[in-house]
Amino acid sequence: MSSSPHRSQPEASVPASFQTGFPIRPDRLVEARTADDVREAVVYAARHGLRVTAHATGHGLPGAVEGGVLVVTRALDAVTVDPVARTATIGAGATWGAVTAAAAPYGLAPLNGSSPSVGAVSYTLGGGLGILAREFGYAADHVRSLEVVTADGVPRRVTPEREPELFWGLRGGGRRLGVVTSMEIGLVAVERLYGGAIAFDGGRAAEVMARYLEWTRTVPASLTSSLAALPYPDLPQVPEEVRGRYVVSVRVAFTGDAAEGERLVAPLRAVGPALEDSLREMPYTESPTIHNDPPFPHAYYGEGLVLRGLDAERGGRVLELAGPGAPMMNVVQLTHLGGALAGRPEPASAVPHRDAGFLLGLISVLDTTDVPSVRALYGEISGALGPLVQGRAANFCFGGGDRTHGFHEPETAKRLAGLVSQYDPAGLFGGPYEG
Structure with a gap:
């Protein structure tokens, strides 16, 4: 250059x-x-x-x-796997699909998210809530080292031994401390899983929500799940079973054997007739089919609300506000937290809200609405949840600008603000950190 x-x-x-x-x-x-x-x-x-x-x-x-x-950084997409150390070194432009494909021949897997086209490094800097999160924790907690260029133009190799405070802040503190060019991450020994989704007619959304919340209190940490509610477009490429319908689905990823998986999901199947049921044993490389995130670019706005817990009444109210009667098309996703996510790893990271019970993700399509209207709806939803809202999840706040309020607890935010003032006093990467 x-x-x-x-x-x-x-x-x-x-x-x-x-x-x-x-x-x-x-x-x-x-x-x-x-x-x-x-x-x-x-x-x-x-x-x-x-x-x-x-x-x-x-x-x-x-x-x-x-x-x-x-x-x-898209061209910095190299992925190198060390099967003996169970690690991968990934460039800033590498996607989770590429990392998963590179690890699979060795019987290993990264702690990736639901979409294979998401950048692995940026995802991990924000914490990294993946499809196996309840069993293995946040992706950020499995980072071994980072290569980063800080605001002074100095390339740094950051490890727990070298610049431990920066190592703490980069993992879960996001992108305000520099441009990460590559990182080394730990992999897990997972070759296959039992997973998929079971979909119900959206007219029963409140009932499914109530049963799902009850069910999450019974499952082991080796099972990670989420509930999603969304209107499917009436398009030929959409499966006929859900085409043009409002649908509520429960998505499951379980690393135990298929027989135990079948036993665990039996209460979900007992909810009643399903529109679609894709629960099965699969190679880990097929895990993106669990969520089937849209592969095409589009315009959207989103918010991630970290919840202490959730009851059926408030959960039903969220679905009512964001459902077919809302002024715009919305996707609601409720992810079950807990398990390993609640752990306190060593060395510690800046990943916040570890004692939370659920993450409520809201995504609104912007093609037929405007940002102020979406923000007004999100404010109403947040108000309905009241004291259950513990904070906000940085990786799930799409289009919200540089607002960092609620991303971290006060003490963590204060510590991150100190790091930002130390490594980027001129605000090259976004200005002061506001907790």
């Missing part, structure tokens, strides 16, 4: 983002092919007083990118 990052051309020159709801118009665009390209971009931005935004796949784009330097 030259010593002066090139000016971006009109929007067509900016690499496509999975999130299409917000414009990306930087003053300078750097398509990094090496870690040194990232370093040069950061030095250039600091010299000219420009803000730096890192961009891999664009799933978690926090909002519009206006001005500054956009560092596109």
Whole structure:
């Protein structure tokens, strides 16, 4: 790369983002092919007083990118697996699909999320709540080392022994401490799982919610699950069973044997006739079929509310507010937490709200609505939940700009703010941290 990052051309020159709801118009665009390209971009931005935004796949784009330097890390997509150490070294542009595929031949798996096209590094920096989370905890807690360029343009190898405070903050503290160019993560010995989804007619959403909440109190930590409610479009590519219908589904990932999996999900099947039932034993590489996240770019806004717990009455009210009668199309996902997520790993990380019971994810399609209307709905939902709302989940706040309120508990937020002021006093990566 030259010593002066090139000016971006009109929007067509900016690499496509999975999130299409917000414009990306930087003053300078750097398509990094090496870690040194990232370093040069950061030095250039600091010299000219420009803000730096890192961009891999664009799933978690926090909002519009206006001005500054956009560092596109998509080409830093190398994945190397050490089957003996059970680790993988992954570049900033690597997706979970690529990491899963690289680990599978050795009988290993990463702690990935539900979508194979999400950038693995950015996901992990935000904590990383994966499909096996209740058994193995947060992805951030399995990071062994990170390569990061801080605001002073210095490339640093960060480990528990070297710069332990920065190691703590990068894992769960997000992207305000530098641009991570690669990280080494631990893998788990998982080759297959019992999983899938069971879908019911959305007219029974409140009943399914109540039964799901009751069921989560009985399952082992080796089972991670979520409930989702959404209206499916009436399109030919959508399975006929759910096409054009409002559907509530329970998604399951269980690492035990299939017979035990069948026993555990029996209470779900007892809820009544299902529209679709894909629960089965599968190789781990097929785990994206559990959630079937949309593979195509689209415009959306989202919020992640961390809940102390949830009762059937309030859960039903959430579904009522965000359901077919809402002023826009919404997806509701309630993820069961607990298990290993509640643990306190060593070395500690900045991942917050470990004692929470559930994560409520809300996603709204922006094609037919506007952000103020969505925010008004989310405010109503949050109000209905009242004291059950413990905080917000950074990885599930899509399009909300740089608002960090509620991401961390007060003491953690204060500690992160100190790190940001130490490593980025000029606010190159977003300004002061506000807890």
